[in-house]
Amino acid sequence: MLWNRKNFGNNRNRIEGLKAQLGIVQQKAFSEENFIQERAIKEELEITLLKEEMYQHQRSRLNWILYGDRNTSLFHATVIQRRQRNQLSKIKDSDGSWISKENEINDHLYDYFSSLFKSSGSRNFDSLLQKVDCYIIDEMNKGLT
Known part of the structure; x- marks a missing residue:
C-alpha cells in the first residue's frame, strides 16, 4: 500500500x-x-x-x-x-406509467427506436435535385454502373 x-x-x-x-x-x-x-x-x-x-x-x-x-x-x-x-428493471412510457415486465420493456424500446427512424414526409426530391449541378454525363454513368 x-x-x-x-x-x-x-x-x-x-x-x-x-x-x-x-x-x-x-x-x-x-x-x-x-x-x-x-x-x-x-x-x-x-x-x-x-x-x-x-x-x-x-x-x-x-x-x-x-x-x-x-x-x-x-x-x-x-x-x-x-x-x-447493467440491467434495466423498469422504464416510464410516453403516458407516464411505469413498465416493469421484461417483454413489455423490450417491446416499448423496439417501438420507440423504430419510430425514430421512420420517415413520414414526402419522398419526392425532384425540386431539390434540380438545384444540384450534374457532373456525371450519361456515358460516364453507364461506365460506372
Whole structure:
C-alpha cells in the first residue's frame, strides 16, 4: 500500500482535483495563457486517468490470482454484479406509467427506436435535385454502373 501511494499517489483525488482546476480555467475568459493552461491540465488528467485505469486493471488481476482459483464464487459474484448493474428493471412510457415486465420493456424500446427512424414526409426530391449541378454525363454513368 505504501509503495502504491509513493509511486502512483492517490489517482482518484488527483483526478477530482484536475477536474476542478479544469472547470475553473474553462470558466475564465478566453486567452492564450488560459488555453495553454487548459491544454496542460487536460494532458495531465488524461495521463492520470490512464494510470488509474492501469491500477484498477492490475488490482482486478491480483484479486483473480489470489481468490479466483480457490473460490469460484468470486467469479460468479463479479459476473452477477456486472449483470445486475447493467440491467434495466423498469422504464416510464410516453403516458407516464411505469413498465416493469421484461417483454413489455423490450417491446416499448423496439417501438420507440423504430419510430425514430421512420420517415413520414414526402419522398419526392425532384425540386431539390434540380438545384444540384450534374457532373456525371450519361456515358460516364453507364461506365460506372
